[in-house]
Amino acid sequence: MEKQAVPHPKAMTTKAAAAYLADCGYPTTHKTLEVFRCRNRGPKYKKVGRRVFYEQAWLDEYMAGVVVKIYDPSEQMGG
Numbered sequence: 001m002e003k004q005a006v007p008h009p010k011a012m013t014t015k016a017a018a019a020y021l022a023d024c025g026y027p028t029t030h031k032t033l034e035v036f037r038c039r040n041r042g043p044k045y046k047k048v049g050r051r052v053f054y055e056q057a058w059l060d061e062y063m064a065g066v067v068v069k070i071y072d073p074s075e076q077m078g079g
Contacts, residue, residue, distance in 0.1 A: 011053035017043070020056065026063055 012020060014030045021028040036042025037052070043062035045054050 010055050010057075011046075012056065012059075014052055014054070017045075017054035017059055020059055021063065024059075024063060026066065 014033050018028045018030040018033055033042055033045075033054075037045065043054055044058040045052050047053075
């Protein structure tokens with residue numbers, strides 16, 4: 001029988017990380033985080049075997065660096 005390693009108490013699963021981001025005002029789903037990982041975007045993460053974990057500090061760091069751009073069509077006009 002193989003022993004499963006217990007993740008660090010600060011480590012969150014992808015679903016827990018998405019919920020944490022959403023609770024902090026950054027609506028994100030676990031599917032979005034999966035896509036981000038495939039595209040080398042999003043918050044830092046670690047893999048233990050096939051399992052992925054996020055640390056709260058990494059999610060906070062990610063949120064601090066997120067720049068929200070608001071589209072303003074008047075900026076596109078040559079006016």
